[in-house]
Amino acid sequence: MTRVIHTGDTHLGYRQYHRPERREDFLEAFRQVAADAVEDDVDAVVHAGDLFHDRRPDLGDILGALSVLRTLDDAGIPVLAVVGNHEAKRSAQWLDLYESLGLATRLGSEPVVVGDTAFYGLDFVPRARREEFEPAFEPHDSDHAALVTHGLFEPFDFGEWDAREIVEPADVEFDALLLGDNHDPGTAEVEGTWVTYCGSTERASAAEREDRGYNLVTFDGEVDIRRRGLDTREFVYVDVELAAGEGVDRVRDRVEQYDVEDAVVVVTIEGEGEPVAPADVEEVALDRGALVTRVTDHREFAEETEREVSFADPDDAVRERVRELGLSDAARDIDETVRASDVADSNVDEAVQQRVAELVEAGDADTFASVEPAETDEPPTGSEPERTASDSSDGPDGSDDTEVEAEAETDDDADEASDGAADSTEPAGSTGTSSGGAETAEATAESDGDQPAAAAESDGDATLEDYL
Helix, strand or coil, rough: CCCEEEEECCCCCHHHHHHHHHHHHHHHHHHHHHHHHHHCCCCCECCCCEEEECCCHHHHHHHHHHHHHHHHHHCCCCEEEEECCCCCCCCHHHHHHHHHHHCCCECCCCCCEEEEEEEEEECCHHHHCCCCCCCCCCCCCCCCEEEEEEEEEEEECCCCCCCCCCCCCCCCCCCCCEECCCCEEEEEEEEEEEEEEECCCCCCCCCCCCCCEEEEEEEEEEEEEEEECCCCEEEEEEEEECCCCCCCCHHHHHHHHCCCCCCEEEEEECCCCCCHHHHHHHHHHHHHCCCCCEECCEEEEEEECCCCCCCCCCCHHHHHHHHHHHCCHHHHHHHHHHHHHHCCCHHHHHHHHHHHHHHHCCCHHHHHHCCCCCCCCCCCCCCCCCCCCCCCCCCCCCCCCCCCECCCCCCHHHHHHHHHCCCCCCCCCCCCCCCCCCCEEEEECCCCCCCCCCCCCCCCCHHHHHCC
């Protein structure tokens, strides 16, 4: 018999809502997993990717993970892991560092045997590489076999890759696929193989309403998968349906019915009634000791008045500067995707990777050739382009955008994008919305978003230079 804890998506270093308390919450959840492993004397802890929220974690996050891994090592419990999309780098991974210290094992095509079970690993495979993917796993002589990997697989929600494309062509017959990336837990049977998500250990998005936890998996003739919960910071969900004539007082009364001390309070407003200013609701929750309050009003209200506002258009200024740089057609194409397209911020990296791959495959060298910088007529001193805009609410529908996340790319992505096959950093299992244009989203590596998706405070926002 082999009994392991299957966990993943710990997202260490995520300073959700820009609060240091939330960053500590993610580490504390991982500590709980280790404590349970020691108490239950499991045979191994299997981590299915996204140990870190960002590929450039802070030193404190690196040391935090180190302390948890040492706790497990002191108890003689091995850690078997793969690399997820959030933490993936082009060359050496953070997981390699911990492996060099004897604190973890990076799973791959060769079996790592624990008890009577052989464990294999497959790091996150970007979408651009999946068509050519051919599984190649070395044989084993154990009673059971399990594959640990990271990605969004069918038949689960958000699935974009059929798990049978891995199971069927593999030379090894797997009893189970232990998955990470989808933050919601779930188990299904595919072609006689159990396929299961452990879910995230903390809420990376307010949309993740279910309790957080991990799986306890036992291989003993058959595969037994049981769900265990974790004691994480409370999220209080206040859903209000307003009737005609009701307004902020009704919402405030509903919030006051809950114990919100040290909680993240998520208020959603539906129905009819009067417009509600989010600040008026946030005030009552914060006065009652809430750590964070987010208010979303899903209703639409017509603008009662319009005011003309005159200001310089930053997009026009950026476009003019780009023309002066003499960039190639390919570079301008990428700039448009990064800066001004309607691609969601959390998906910009993947969109850029796919676009670069298409340009490289087209094989037109002129596309990458620099052009003569455009000559521009500078406006007279003291003048600036003007435009008008109607006065609007916080969000496009009169609502306060709650969690807008984007992942700032690193220099590693620049090299990866040029190869046309870079690793994706799409936040998984998390949600995020984009305001579009040049508007900056909340950086998830703060460093949520990335999501999920679902994003690095220390690195700043992604720029064109990050992708070239």
